[in-house]
Amino acid sequence: MTQKPDKPTEDIGRHAKRMKSTRENPGPSPLMGISTFGMIGWSVAVPTVGGALLGIWLDRVAPQSFSWTISLILGGVVLGAFIAGMWMNKEGGRK
Template identity: 45%
Template sequence: MNGERPDAEEAEEIVRKARRKQAAQKHPQRSALYGLGMFGLVGWSVAVPVVLGVALGVWIDGHVQSHRSWTLILLLAGAALGCLNAWYWVQREGGDE
């Protein structure tokens, strides 16, 4: 283009490239590492409440005499909390698509 005005064909190519760049900026491509990271985040968001619930339940069962199994109750509560937590993260990260 050595300083001259572009002809119609060059102008169309410039406009096409600019539109493609704008579209790419609006919808960035996510890599496989992003997917693995999200997979790990969802896994940990479920695993941590379950493990904490089981640990607390074992401690309560060892220190308090009861006909209820606090380990089982808190395992289920941790699983429910973990699933809600995972659902929140998936909705938050996937909501822009």
């Protein structure tokens, strides 16, 4: 009865390095993409809805020749896009 020879030490070392590299730098996961999509959506939606609500209140309290609601919705979209862009730049740098 013959026994199989043991793996050479070099093969074991290479395998350990690959395992460590995979553990430290995992690949992109589908859940990460979904969470990123959600974070970007919320970072635009919250300022937009907040601007709409504030604009409705201001239209009642301090009427002007322009619509506060439309102005603050647009401001909320711009602010949300800025927040989303900042968040994406921060997350992109973690690679």
